[in-house]
Amino acid sequence: MTYILVLEQILNGLQLGVMLFLMAAGLTLVFGVMGLINLAHGSLYMVGAFAAAAVAGWTGSFLLALIASLAAAAAAGALMELVVIRRLYRRDHLDQVLATFALILIFSEGTRWLFGSFPLFLDVPSYLSGPVSLPGGIEYPLYRLTIILIGLGIAAGLFLLIARTRIGIQIRAGEADREMIAALGVDISKLYTLVFALGAALAGLAGALVGAIQSVQVGMGEPVLILAFVVIVIGGIGSIKGALAGALLVGMTDTLGGVFLPQLFALFLDPASAASAGASLASMLIYILMAAILLVRPSGLYGGSA
Amino acid sequence: MMLTRESLLNWAMIAALLLVPLAAWSLDEPFIITLATKAAILALAGVGLNIALGLGGLISLGHAAFFGIGGYAMGILAAHAQNYEPLFDWPFLFEGSNQMPLIWLVAVVFSALAALVIGALSLRTSGVYFIMITLAFGQMLYYFAISWSAYGGEDGLSIWVRNEFPGLNTLDPIQFFAIAYVILCLALVFAARLARSPFGLALAAARQNEDRVQAVGLTPFTLRLTAFVISGAITGLAGALFADLNRFVSPTMLSWHTSGEIMIFVILGGVGRLYGPVAGAALYIILEHLLGGISDYWQIFLGVLLLLIVLFARGGLIGALAGREKAHG
Numbered sequence: 001m002t003y004i005l006v007l008e009q010i011l012n013g014l015q016l017g018v019m020l021f022l023m024a025a026g027l028t029l030v031f032g033v034m035g036l037i038n039l040a041h042g043s044l045y046m047v048g049a050f051a052a053a054a055v056a057g058w059t060g061s062f063l064l065a066l067i068a069s070l071a072a073a074a075a076a077g078a079l080m081e082l083v084v085i086r087r088l089y090r091r092d093h094l095d096q097v098l099a100t101f102a103l104i105l106i107f108s109e110g111t112r113w114l115f116g117s118f119p120l121f122l123d124v125p126s127y128l129s130g131p132v133s134l135p136g137g138i139e140y141p142l143y144r145l146t147i148i149l150i151g152l153g154i155a156a157g158l159f160l161l162i163a164r165t166r167i168g169i170q171i172r173a174g175e176a177d178r179e180m181i182a183a184l185g186v187d188i189s190k191l192y193t194l195v196f197a198l199g200a201a202l203a204g205l206a207g208a209l210v211g212a213i214q215s216v217q218v219g220m221g222e223p224v225l226i227l228a229f230v231v232i233v234i235g236g237i238g239s240i241k242g243a244l245a246g247a248l249l250v251g252m253t254d255t256l257g258g259v260f261l262p263q264l265f266a267l268f269l270d271p272a273s274a275a276s277a278g279a280s281l282a283s284m285l286i287y288i289l290m291a292a293i294l295l296v297r298p299s300g301l302y303g304g305s306a
Numbered sequence: 307m308m309l310t311r312e313s314l315l316n317w318a319m320i321a322a323l324l325l326v327p328l329a330a331w332s333l334d335e336p337f338i339i340t341l342a343t344k345a346a347i348l349a350l351a352g353v354g355l356n357i358a359l360g361l362g363g364l365i366s367l368g369h370a371a372f373f374g375i376g377g378y379a380m381g382i383l384a385a386h387a388q389n390y391e392p393l394f395d396w397p398f399l400f401e402g403s404n405q406m407p408l409i410w411l412v413a414v415v416f417s418a419l420a421a422l423v424i425g426a427l428s429l430r431t432s433g434v435y436f437i438m439i440t441l442a443f444g445q446m447l448y449y450f451a452i453s454w455s456a457y458g459g460e461d462g463l464s465i466w467v468r469n470e471f472p473g474l475n476t477l478d479p480i481q482f483f484a485i486a487y488v489i490l491c492l493a494l495v496f497a498a499r500l501a502r503s504p505f506g507l508a509l510a511a512a513r514q515n516e517d518r519v520q521a522v523g524l525t526p527f528t529l530r531l532t533a534f535v536i537s538g539a540i541t542g543l544a545g546a547l548f549a550d551l552n553r554f555v556s557p558t559m560l561s562w563h564t565s566g567e568i569m570i571f572v573i574l575g576g577v578g579r580l581y582g583p584v585a586g587a588a589l590y591i592i593l594e595h596l597l598g599g600i601s602d603y604w605q606i607f608l609g610v611l612l613l614l615i616v617l618f619a620r621g622g623l624i625g626a627l628a629g630r631e632k633a634h635g
Binding site: 031037084087093094095097098099101102103104105106108109110112113222226229230232233237276279280282283284287288290291294295298299300 | 359365367427430431433434435437438439441442443445446449450452453454455456562566569570573577603604605606608609610612613616617620
C-alpha cells in the first residue's frame with residue numbers, strides 16, 4: 001500500500017464528495033427555505049444525465065451537453081415546482097414524501113418509455129480524457145480532476161451567491177421568516193420557483209458529470225439521493241456549510257472504506273472472507289458514521305434545532 | 307357496536323378478500339388465488355406500518371428493512387434446511403427449518419430487534435430527520451444484503467419447496483391463502499384492540515400533543531419506540547410470508563422502493579384507517595394486474611393516481627367511499 005494509492009483514493013473521495021455536494025446543496029436549500037422534503041431530487045439528477053447524453057449524441061459537443069443538462073434539469077425542476085411542489089409547502093411531511101415518491105414513479109417510467117431500459121453512454125471528450133501528472137508523481141484522470149475543480153468552483157460560487165447577493169439575502173430571509181419577507185414586498189412564490197430550479201440545475205449537472213464516468217440509466221439518481229440524504233442529515237438540514245462538510249465526509253468515508261477495509265481485514269482473516277467481510281462493512285460504513293454523529297449531535301454538525 | 311358506513315365497508319372488504327379466492331378456487335383459477343394471497347400479505351405489511359404511521363405519526367421510510375429481514379429469516383432457515391447444512395452447531399445443533407411457525411417466530415424476533423435498534427437511534431430525532439434516517443438505515447441493510455455473498459448477494463436466495471405448516475398442504479394455493487388471511491385478520495383484530503388500549507390512546511395523544519402527554523407523566527419516546535417495534539415485527543412477519551409466497555428472497559425486498567410501496571398501500575386506503583392497508587393493497591394488486599396488462603409503464607398511472615390522491619383526496623379510498631367520519635385520531 002503506497003502513499004500514491006492513498007492520495008489517489010483521497011482524490012476519488014473528494015470527487016465523490018463534491019458530486020454529493022451538488023446534490024445535497026439543492027436538497028438542503030429547498031428544505032431550509034421551503035420546509036419541503038423532496039424525494040424526486042434524484043429524478044432531476046437523472047433528467048440532467050439523460051439530457052446530456054441525448055445532446056452529446058446529436059451534437060457531439062460535451063460542453064453543449066453540460067449546458068443542456070443544466071437547462072433541462074432547471075426546466076424540469078421549475079415545471080415540477082409550478083405544477084406539484086407549490087401545493088405541498090403547507091402540507092405535512094407525509095404528503096410531501098408521497099407526492100414526491102409519485103413524481104419519482106412518473107419520471108422514472110416516463111424516461112424508460114422515452115429512452116428504453118438500456119443504459120446510454122456519455123463519453124468523456126478527448127480533451128478531458130487521459131491521465132494528468134500531479135506533483136508527487138501521481139497520475140490521475142484529468143476528467144475526475146476537472147469534476148473536482150468544477151464542484152469546488154460551484155461550491156464557492158454558491159457561498160458567494162448566498163452570502164453576497166440580493167437573491168442570497170432573500171433566500172436567507174426566507175429561511176428565517178417567510179411571512180416577513182413576503183410583507184416586505186418580495187415575490188415569495190417566484191423566489192421559491194427560482195430556488196427550486198437552482199437546486200434542480202445543480203442536481204442535473206451532477207448527473208451529467210457523473211454520467212460520463214458511469215452509465216446513464218433509469219434509477220441512477222436514487223442511490224445518490226439517499227447518499228445526499230445521509231449528507232444533509234450529517235451536516236444539519238438547511239445548512240449549505242453543513243452540506244459541504246457532510247458531503248466531503250461521506251465521500252471520503254465511502255471511498256476510503258471501500259478500498260482499505262478489505263485490506264485491513266486481510267491482516268487477520270483469510271483473503272476470501274476478508275474481501276467479503278470488508279465489502280459488507282464498507283457498504284454500511286457511512287450509515288454507521290451517520291448513526292454515530294446523530295448520537296452526539298441529533299440535529300447534525302451545523303444544524304440548529306431539529 | 308354501531309355500524310357506520312366505514313365499518314360496513316370494512317366488513318365488505320374483508321369478506322370480498324375471502325370470497326374472491328374462494329370463487330376462484332371453485333372455478334379452478336389458481337392465479338387469482340395467488341393474487342389474493344399477495345394482497346393479504348401486503349395488507350399485513352401495511353397493517354404493521356400503519357401502527358407506526360397512522361397511530362404514532364411516525365413517517366418511517368425504512369419499513370422495507372423489517373419486511374426484508376422477515377424475508378431473509380425465511381430464506382436463510384429454509385436454505386439451510388433444504389441443503390442439510392447446519393446453521394450453527396453450538397450451543398446445540400440447528401439445521402435450519404422448513405416449519406412456518408418457527409420461521410415466523412424468528413422473523414418476528416429479528417425484525418423486532420432491528421426495529422428496536424433503528425427506532426432507538428431514529429427516534430432521537432423527529433420530523434424530516436426521522437424520515438431520512440429511517441430511509442438511510444433501510445438502505446444500509448439493502449447494501450449489506452447485496453454484499454452478503456453467503457446468502458446469494460444481489461441474486462437473492464431461492465427455495466425449492468414452500469415451507470410446511472402442521473396439518474396443512476401449503477403447496478395448495480387456497481390453503482396457503484387461508485394461512486395468510488387468518489394472520490391478516492388476527493393482525494387487524496390486534497391493531498384495533500391496540501388502538502383502543504391505554505397504550506394506543508397514549509400513543510395517539512403523543513402524536514397530537516407531545517407536551518401534554520409528558521405533563522401527565524408518560525414518556526413519548528418509550529411509547530413511540532414500543533409502537534415502532536410492534537410495527538416492525540408485524541411487517542417482518544409479512545416479509546416471511548411474502549418470501550414464502552414467492553419461494554424467493556432478494557435484496558429488492560429491502561430496497562427503499564419497497565418501503566415506498568408499503569406506504570402507498572396505507573395511503574391509497576386512507577391514513578389512520580384500520581382497514582386502509584387492506585383497501586390499499588387490494589387496489590394496488592388490482593391496478594398492477596389491470597394496468598400492467600395494458601402497458602409495461604403502468605407505474606406512470608400509479609404515480610399520477612397517487613399524486614391526485616395526495617393532492618386532492620386525502621382520505622384515500624376509504625375516505626372517498628365512507629366519508630369524512632374518521633375511525634380514530
